[in-house]
Amino acid sequence: MNRVRFGEGACEKIRKYLDSYISNELLIETNHEVLRHIENCPACAGELEARTQLRTRLKTAVNAQSVPPELQVRIREKIRTDHSSSWFGAGWFASGWSHGAVAMAASLIISVGVWLNYSPEKMPALTDRPGQNVYIQKVSATLAAVLKVGLGDHIHCSIFRKYPKDPPPVEKMEADLGASYKGLLPVVRAAVPDGYRVIMAHQCGYAGRHFIHLTLEKDGDLLSLVVARRKDGESLGALPPALETSGVPVYQSAATRYQVAGFEAGDFLAYVVSDLKSKANLHIAANLAPAVREFLLKIPA
Amino acid sequence: MLFSRKPRADEFEAAALPHMNDIYRTAVRLLGAGSGADDVVQDVYLQAWKSFSQFELGTNCRAWLFKILFHTLHHYRRKWLNIRMVKESEDILEQTAAGGPPLPEQITDEEMLAALTEVPQDFRAVVLLIDVEEFSYKEAAGILNVPIGTVMSRLSRGRRLLREKLVDLAQSYGIGRMHQEGKSA
Numbered sequence: 001m002n003r004v005r006f007g008e009g010a011c012e013k014i015r016k017y018l019d020s021y022i023s024n025e026l027l028i029e030t031n032h033e034v035l036r037h038i039e040n041c042p043a044c045a046g047e048l049e050a051r052t053q054l055r056t057r058l059k060t061a062v063n064a065q066s067v068p069p070e071l072q073v074r075i076r077e078k079i080r081t082d083h084s085s086s087w088f089g090a091g092w093f094a095s096g097w098s099h100g101a102v103a104m105a106a107s108l109i110i111s112v113g114v115w116l117n118y119s120p121e122k123m124p125a126l127t128d129r130p131g132q133n134v135y136i137q138k139v140s141a142t143l144a145a146v147l148k149v150g151l152g153d154h155i156h157c158s159i160f161r162k163y164p165k166d167p168p169p170v171e172k173m174e175a176d177l178g179a180s181y182k183g184l185l186p187v188v189r190a191a192v193p194d195g196y197r198v199i200m201a202h203q204c205g206y207a208g209r210h211f212i213h214l215t216l217e218k219d220g221d222l223l224s225l226v227v228a229r230r231k232d233g234e235s236l237g238a239l240p241p242a243l244e245t246s247g248v249p250v251y252q253s254a255a256t257r258y259q260v261a262g263f264e265a266g267d268f269l270a271y272v273v274s275d276l277k278s279k280a281n282l283h284i285a286a287n288l289a290p291a292v293r294e295f296l297l298k299i300p301a
Numbered sequence: 302m303l304f305s306r307k308p309r310a311d312e313f314e315a316a317a318l319p320h321m322n323d324i325y326r327t328a329v330r331l332l333g334a335g336s337g338a339d340d341v342v343q344d345v346y347l348q349a350w351k352s353f354s355q356f357e358l359g360t361n362c363r364a365w366l367f368k369i370l371f372h373t374l375h376h377y378r379r380k381w382l383n384i385r386m387v388k389e390s391e392d393i394l395e396q397t398a399a400g401g402p403p404l405p406e407q408i409t410d411e412e413m414l415a416a417l418t419e420v421p422q423d424f425r426a427v428v429l430l431i432d433v434e435e436f437s438y439k440e441a442a443g444i445l446n447v448p449i450g451t452v453m454s455r456l457s458r459g460r461r462l463l464r465e466k467l468v469d470l471a472q473s474y475g476i477g478r479m480h481q482e483g484k485s486a
Contacts (some may be wrong), residue, residue: 020453025438050404053404054460054463058432060410061413072318075318078346240318241319253311
């Protein structure tokens with residue numbers, strides 16, 4: 001065996017470098033010197049292995065913990081609340097304006113803003129398909145494309161479509177969902193909060209895509225679970241997750257009065273859409289995500 | 302400036318929220334679970350949001366959030382006062398040069414975290430930043446507002462202390478003894 005000799009104290013010298021070597025903080029030349037030594041020195045190689053193992057095990061142990069979903073929700077809520085309420089308070093007073101001047105300016109801007117911008121979205125008539133499409137495009141304009149998929153079908157199907165006042169029997173909904181997807185009914189019922197009832201469940205189409213769609217209702221609030229096959233390149237992963245539940249990242253964005261949450265399940269993208277408050281919609285999506293994902297992962301490609 | 306643009310919540314969320322797990326884990330490991338880590342993380346994000354207009358998009362948001370975390374933790378110092386401090390010394394490289402005790406093979410995540418808790422928090426902070434969060438020495442020095450040399454010495458000392466605590470812990474459970482017995486058999 002060729003043994004490279006660094007002279008007296010070679011091991012001591014190398015071991016002083018080991019911590020920086022593990023952290024990848026050495027110059028290339030020094031790095032090579034360490035590598036050459038440990039290739040020929042079992043004792044230092046063992047020491048390096050022990051230090052590297054310690055680092056790996058520590059990382060694994062610390063990373064096993066995740067931020068609690070409720071903390072994520074709380075922080076997002078506080079940011080959103082602050083965003084909508086604190087602009088005048090912090091920046092304008094700090095800039096030296098008197099309270100009276102700020103109040104007058106605020107009043108003026110609000111008045112002008114209301115005058116110029118108050119144009120509530122008008123809901124098109126049920127038969128006005130082009131108008132419906134324009135409405136959907138308008139309200140979803142600010143959303144990421146991958147989230148528009150779920151919102152579009154929710155509005156098209158749950159908002160514009162007439163559904164019977166009384167939900168159809170389970171057998172009818174199972175038949176409309178088809179053999180592969182009828183098992184979603186008990187999964188969804190078990191995961192949504194008390195009081196929500198499934199009022200429509202079927203397969204439908206919108207904008208050239210096919211959907212599995214369950215509509216739920218509670219006290220007049222409508223909520224959709226929309227499932228679509230993922231198209232090439234479609235992913236929610238580029239968005240910042242709102243929370244992670246049982247290892248499933250859940251994403252959410254608002255579009256006018258709608259909240260659109262989404263999660264991935266193998267070949268599927270699933271959405272929870274409603275006009276509930278952000279926290280409520282995300283809470284329901286977080287409850288649904290693990291169970292729905294588990295169900296969808298069993299569906300053959 | 303009167304009409305300076307208020308940063309948008311979605312810009313902030315896109316830049317800052319993906320790092321919440323890292324911030325939370327570090328806070329928990331420095332304060333202990335149930336010791337106010339939730340409140341610290343919330344404070345960190347609210348402070349970050351309030352000063353987000355000063356953050357330059359495209360720069361290292363994660364390092365910026367960690368800097369705020371350690372600034373926030375500084376105000377929670379009273380919770381740290383009963384933690385034993387270890388004096389940093391200049392002979393750290395001499396200690397580093399010596400081989401440490403052998404690492405127990407059978408050790409759980411819980412035991413690893415218990416051993417980490419035993420490491421004084423200044424050293425623990427550097428170990429977490431470098432070994433878990435994989436910041437460079439320079440980034441860690443910026444986050445902690447200390448010289449790079451201090452980061453290096455605290456890292457070496459922290460790693461060594463962690464290893465010693467693990468060995469102590471394992472031996473108290475009989476793991477080290479079992480391992481040694483197995484080797485000598």
